[in-house]
Amino acid sequence: MSLTHAPAGAVRQGSLRELNLALVLGRIAAADRPPSRADLATATGLTRATVSAVVEDLLAGRLVSESDPAPRSGAGRPARGLVLADQGPAGLGLEVNVDYLAVCVVDLAGQVRHRTVHRADLRPVAPADALARLVEMAGAARDDAAQHGLTLVGAALAVPGLVDDDGLVRLAPNLGWRDVPVPALLAEHPPLIEQVPGIPALTVDNEANLAALGELHSQPPGCSSSFLHISGEVGIGAGIVLDGALFRGVRGWSGEIGHLPVHPEGRPCRCGGQGCLEQYAGQEAIVSAAGLARAELPADTATARLAELAEAGDADALRALHDAGTALGVAVAGVVNLLDLDTVVLGGGYAALAPWLCPPVLAEIDARVLTAAWSPVTVRPSTLGAEAAAVGAAGSVARRIVAQPVGWLARSG
Template identity: 75%
Template sequence: MTVVWHCQAVNSSRTAGAVRQGSLRELNLAVVLRRIAAADPPPSRARIAADTGLTRATVSAVVDDLITGRLVTEADPAPRTGAGRPARVLLLARDGPAGLGLEINVDYLAAYVVDLAGDVRHHEVHRADLRPVSPADALARLVELAGRARAAAVREGLTLAGATLAVPGLVDARGLVRLAPNLGWREVDVPALLAAHPAVTEPVPGIPPLVVENEANLAALGELHARPDGPRSFLHVSGEVGIGAGIVLDGALFRGARGWSGEIGHIPVEPRGRPCRCGGRGCLETYAGQEAVLAAAGLAGADLPADTAARRLADLADAGDPPTLAALHAAGTALGVAVAGVVNLLDLDTVVLGGGYAPLARWLRPPVAAELTGRVLTAAWSPVTVRAAALGAASAAVGGAGSVVRRIITRPSGWLSRPT
């Protein structure tokens, strides 16, 4: 009995040591890769050792692993004056893993491929009114876009490591779309419908092959990472046929208790106002959504895609068209009323106008800002900044693709241990 116990103790000790060693390696891989991803200018091995406190030997071994795994490349720095030979610098690889961002919205489908450095390497947008289309047929069309995106990624020397799908509605943790009123979807099991289609991404430990997420949340994440020096707390409002919002607090997405936060389009701005597709009345999107603005500008029934509609409205507003200017002012006023309530509740200092609102920010910003000034309790001491999104209509799909590569940067050991 003693002998058996002694052998088990030795084996357990060895196992525990191996686990600790493996965990330490995972930690070092993540620390070094995150440092390379965040550095500006690109760091050398010696710089990383100095910044992280790791030994040069450890950093060198970790960097070699990252280079072998196609996560990092080493390059000569820009020429400089002065004595001594400059050290080589480390960059995120442009021929390694990439993320696939997919979006299904009322009047378009989109697919974006984003590499580890955050650069868009492929994108395709298919325009179509998807309201009369069944969820299964709409997702089948999306799979075709995803397949072409994978082929484009392969041509670029990239490997798709995962995909994130943006949907304009309430999405639970399992990817079930509980409600997407503008698409007419209720209780749509997106993962189950897509299970019948061949995968378009490589299996990577720790990275789900497909994540389904609310499009406004992904747009907010896209904005957060597109402006690394920007505010860490803000409200991102996406204006399409529907209106959604992503809430970022201290650099993290606020999802709410069930993951359904941000449905700003269904905040009532006129309690007894116009009927909404959600079943309520007076919702913001019935006054500031794309169709409402087009109708107020005299373009009802124009049936324009979101980006075309925004450009058309911008052109008319730029030309001084009175109905268009009045429509944009009314939409901005309604938007400002709803946003002011969110700002008062959460104490935010920045509002980002994204999606179809981004190209119209020049005309929407003044009435939104006026409502914030008049309605936000703290505006006299701390004015709220209102600005256009950096990514515009591409925010959700790019944010989705970016979420895949950020998971790799956070846990590179999963990518390095994938089947090859």
Template identity: 80%
Template sequence: MTPTPGPGGAVRQGSLRELNLAVVLGRIAAAERPPSRADLAAETGLTRATVSAVVEDLITGRLVTEAEPAPRTGAGRPARGLVLAGNGPAGLGLEINVDYLAVCVVDLAGRVRHHTVRRADLRPVSPADALHRLVELAGQARAEAAAQGLTLAGAALGVPGLVDDAGTVRLAPNLGWRDVPVPTLLAGLPPLTERVDGVPLIVVDNEANLSALGELHADTDGPSSFLHISGEVGIGAGIVLDGDLFRGARGWSGEIGHIPVHSQGRSCRCGGRGCLEQYAGQEAILAAAGLDRADLPADTAPLRLAELATAGSADALGALHEAGTALGIAVASVVNLLDLDTVVLGGGYAPLTPWLRPPVLDEISRRVLTAAWSPVTVRPAALGADAAAVGAAGSVVRRIIARPAGWLARTG
């Protein structure tokens, strides 16, 4: 959210306009109903004159448009409502996962304008090949966006693994990737090689992080600080603090899967014992429920489990209780450490929330000292399985809203 001033942090004369562009646009984006220029002036403390000038810049830059049906209130000249433009810049979101590729386009207002999921087992496919297929989908998405009058302002790619600052995937165990230099592999493959505002068009990030951002985006009046847990084969968490993703010193935050929950329990491939993943990872739950993982694709497993649990299968219920307890122990540690009041169960956990929530809440109320004063909410994610793609596209849009000056400078 913090707009970046000039080099060295100093605020130049021109930064003033840049900052106010961001403030006004941010208000328009966050508003419940389309605000008028006068509303914005009252909210921000700026003069109506200034707001008018700022809004004019935003309108000519295709970031904002006037809403036709102005909200009427009483006497006086009717206000003209301002909304985020639906024909300006848009974000391209990409996702590579174990058994599908996803691409989507999200406009400034957060609406998903295009969405494609292509199922394919990507484990036997080489990284270069997988990226090649993805670029093909991206090309279609770009054409579709153009047809809708949108201009892609950037792209973000989510992968289920650790990504460093340069965009190299250091390790994606479930995909079998190791030290894959995504930007290099994408070089020469249009349409993702351009640069926008000095920044490469494409940003690579962890899937769990982007899913958390997607949640923030999807539920705009939800809390701005929460823990989002993606339950896939591995377990990843995205930490959103004050409306911003917390990435850690090197962008590797949220590795929650190896928090020890049963210290003398099953040994884990990480070298520790009793890691969360051994009890609440997808394979562990399926095994405990007596299901064979080979029988069903990873993305249908949670739904199958939910069916069984609804039908009253003792094995399934027991497996979910055990998983929920383990999850609760880990979540309690996180809540104690960060004092968050909302936990979102995402990815494969979302459809299982009815069964996971009770044991999770149970462990929290037992272990979190402050839970007595202010309760912790545990709820399912608003977005579905491919939240990461939507979150990726949303992160692009988000950056434009936080710093509109960069976009405006491009178009002139």
């Protein structure tokens, strides 16, 4: 997947048409119910004639479609509204994690249109081989998407590690990856993506960041737009969302909550440190504390098995989850004291374990957060669970197309 066909003709940047296309499409994307052309003229300040011309372009390019007429109480013909198209360009989301590969396709409206998860322990697998398996899954996703009239125009890959701007994975300690040139390895495969101007064929990002973005765009209305999203897998990562935007840190490496020391003189960690949260609340730590031998319980089924045992009242599993929740709560209380966030989302494998993790996390917050007495912190499971990173990755591509529609139109025109 060198991921690219040849790009289409260059686009004149900043043209009026380009701005009007983005303005009208953005309004359609943000609207609570399908707006009419008249609504769009009011909302954008453009003339009716300009809106009509822009909408014709968007319809012809399969970026929007006409909705069914809404029932209307007053007299006259009911107006048809405009919605983001369910055919046309779409985003491809990819994830390599320690114990699964995931692929998904998200359309412009943010709907997940294809999803495949392949559970396997990826630690013994060489990076090039893991990526080859992912490309194979992505090929099937591309074919499935095509059958629904969707064209993949960009991909985003989630990895559980630290990523440079150019897609080099500097370090993914739990996968055992170090300095893996992901874009170069993917370029050895045939293209899956139809490249359009302005949309990167491939971006690589930390999975906890992409999972937090997936959660932000999937959570029910009324939820806080500032939260800490914790991806609890074999490793533990966090995405910090502040006022609806991801906080990335000075070099893009923020969110390594798994390496917050919770017992500074405690167990040695794969990172070289000691007493890191991962050693007390990572998936393997919980499995081992529950007295389950790893040989009998491969990483890819561990979370489901733990939930099953806890559900059945198994004392060892309950104690292991309580202790993990307490360690997690110690770290989370520190983060809340530091960042003053009002919402913590338990994502990844933690989502399925939330019934047992939430109480001890809340107990530590109550005991340790200075402001908890008069300003409670919400702790809740994520809406997407373990698939949040791939969904967040594909959604980030789809949102980029909506923000910059002219590239796709130049290609299809």
